[in-house]
Amino acid sequence: MTPMLVDPFQRAIRYLRVSVTDRCDFRCVYCMSENMTFLPKKDLLTLEELDRLSTAFIGLGVEKLRITGGEPLVRRGIMTYFNAMGRHLESGALKELTVTTNGSQLGRFAQDLFAAGVRRINVSLDTLDEAKFAEITRWGRLPQVLKGIEAARNAGLRVKINTVALKGFNEDELFSIADWCAREDMDLTFIEVMPMGDIGNEDRLDQYWKLTDLRARLAERFTLTDLSERTGGPARYVRVEETGQKIGFITPLSHNFCESCNRVRITCTGEIYTCLGQEGHSDLRGPLRASEDNGQLETAIRAAIALKPKGHDFDYSRQTVEGRVSRHMSHTGG
Ligand code: SAM
Ligand code: SF4
Numbered sequence: 626m627t628p629m630l631v632d633p634f635q636r637a638i639r640y641l642r643v644s645v646t647d648r649c650d651f652r653c654v655y656c657m658s659e660n661m662t663f664l665p666k667k668d669l670l671t672l673e674e675l676d677r678l679s680t681a682f683i684g685l686g687v688e689k690l691r692i693t694g695g696e697p698l699v700r701r702g703i704m705t706y707f708n709a710m711g712r713h714l715e716s717g718a719l720k721e722l723t724v725t726t727n728g729s730q731l732g733r734f735a736q737d738l739f740a741a742g743v744r745r746i747n748v749s750l751d752t753l754d755e756a757k758f759a760e761i762t763r764w765g766r767l768p769q770v771l772k773g774i775e776a777a778r779n780a781g782l783r784v785k786i787n788t789v790a791l792k793g794f795n796e797d798e799l800f801s802i803a804d805w806c807a808r809e810d811m812d813l814t815f816i817e818v819m820p821m822g823d824i825g826n827e828d829r830l831d832q833y834w835k836l837t838d839l840r841a842r843l844a845e846r847f848t849l850t851d852l853s854e855r856t857g858g859p860a861r862y863v864r865v866e867e868t869g870q871k872i873g874f875i876t877p878l879s880h881n882f883c884e885s886c887n888r889v890r891i892t893c894t895g896e897i898y899t900c901l902g903q904e905g906h907s908d909l910r911g912p913l914r915a916s917e918d919n920g921q922l923e924t925a926i927r928a929a930i931a932l933k934p935k936g937h938d939f940d941y942s943r944q945t946v947e948g949r950v951s952r953h954m955s956h957t958g959g
Contacts, residue, residue, distance in 0.1 A: 629686030630926070632899070632933040640888035641687045643679060645670075645703060646695040647893055651727050652763035653751075655789060655818050655832055659763060668894045672702055674913055676709040678891065681919050683713050685926065688720040695893070698730035707741040714742040725749065725787070729765065731773030735780035745783040747814075748774055752795050753805060761794065778809075785812040792834035799842055807868040814860055814873035815839055819902075836874045843872070859886075883936030889929075897929045902937025 630638035648663050649656075670678065679690060690710060697703060713719035724738065728748040738746065750770060752758050758767035777784050786806055788795065795802070806813040818832045840863075843849060848866040860873040883900075890898045895910030907929040912921040 630682075630930045632930050634884075634933070634935055636885070636887055636933070637686065638887060638889055638930055638933075639687055640689045640691070641679065641682045642691045642693055642888060642890045643675065644693050644695060644891065644893045645675060645697045645706065646700040648699055649694060649696040649727070650699050650729055651696065651765040653727075653765075654761055654763065655791070664894060670893060670895045670910060670913075672706045672709075674895070674910070675706050677919075678895065678909060678913055678922070679710060680713070681922055681926065683718050684919075685923065688718075689723070690719060690721070691723045691725060693725040696727050696729065697724055698726050698734050704734065704737050704741065707738060707743065711740075711742040721745070723747065727762070727765065728770040728773040728777075732769070732776045735773070735776040735782060738777075739780045739782055743782060745785065746777060747785045747787050748777070749787045749789070750774075750802075751789050751791065752798055753801060754798070757794070761791070774811075783811075784809075785814060787814050787816055789816045789818055790834040790836060790839050791818060791832050793831070796834060799839065800846065803843065803865070803868075803870070803872065807865070807870040810870075812871045812873070814875060816875040836876045840874060886936075889933070897926070899929060899933035900937055903934050905932060905934060907932070 632638065646669070652659050652661070679687075683690070690713075692703075692707070692710075694700070707722070707724075710719065710722050714722055722741070722743050723745050724743060725747040726749070728750065731746075731748070748770070750758075751761050753767070755767045758765060758770075774784055786802070788802055790796075803813060815836055817834070817836050840849070843865075847868075849863040849872075850866060852862040852864055852871070854862050859875045861876070862871050862873045864871055886900075890901065891909065892898065892906075895908065895913060896906045897909050898906045907925065909922065909925055909929070912925040915921050
C-alpha cells in the first residue's frame, strides 16, 4: 500500500481544498479590489488536470475534498470535474465532496451537484439586507443568492452559511442572521476577517470584529454549550440550547488552531499551499505536466507536505497587520 501523507508534526493530511478558478462574479470588498487582473487561461489547470491531481491526493489518503475559488461555479464546464470526483465517492475512497460558493449560480447547478454526490455545501452570505449585500459584494444581488439557497435545499443539499464578521457592517444583524439560520435549519459559521491580498482602499483593522466579542453578544441572549466536535480545521462549535442550532467560529487571528490542521490547498494554477497563513508553497503543475505517469507528481506532493509549517503568523495585536500574506483569498481559496 502507498503510505499516506503525514507532515513533520505527525498530522495526517486528509483534507484537500482545490481552487478551480481565481475569477468571480462578485467583488467582495474584503476579498478583492474592484479591478482585478485575473490569470491567463493557459496558467490554469485544465479540468482533466484537476481530476488527475485530486485523484492522486485521494490515492494518498485524502478523504475530504472541498471545491472553492474564486467562485467555483463560474468555471466553464465545472460539472465535468464534480462528476469525475463522484466516482471516488462511489468507490468509497472519498468520504465527502463539498463546495464553498457565493450562491449566485446554485439555481443552475444545485441538482447537478446533488447528482454528482455532493450532500453539503457552504454558502457565503454576510448580510440579509439587499442594499448592504450590494455594497459588500459590489456586484452581487441578494435575491439571486436567496433563490440559489432555496434551489440547493430543494435539491436535497444541506446548506451551511458562512458569514464574515465585519465591524460596523453586520454587527447589528447578528441575531437576525442567527434566527434566519435557525428557522431554515441551516448551520452557521462566523469567520474573522483575515489580512490577505491588496484590496484597495479598505482598512483591515476597521473591518476586524473579534469573534470573542461576537460570541459574548450571542451569550447575552442564548445559552451556548461548547461542542467538542473538531473537523481538523479552524472552526470551533457551540450548540444554541434555545434553538438547537449549531454555530461555528473561525478565529484564525484570536485563537490558534494549527496543531490539529489536517488540510492543504491547491490553487487553480496547481500550486500547493500547506498553510493558509504562510507564503510558502510549491509547484505541482510542472511535475503534473512533465509526465503522464504520476511518479514525479507524487514525489513533489510528498516534498511539499514535508515542508508544511507548524502554524501561521497572523497577528492584529499590535494594531498593525502583522504576518499578512500578499495573495488574495480567491487565489488560494477560502
Ligand atoms: N466565492 C466563494 C465564496 O465566497 O464562498 C468561494 C471562495 S471565497 C474566497 C471563500 C470564503 O472566504 C468566503 O466565505 C469568504 O467570505 C471568505 N473570505 C474571503 N476573503 C476573506 C478575508 N480576507 N478574510 C476572511 N474571510 C475571507
Ligand atoms: Fe468572490 Fe467569494 Fe471573494 Fe466574494 S469572497 S469576491 S464571492 S471569491
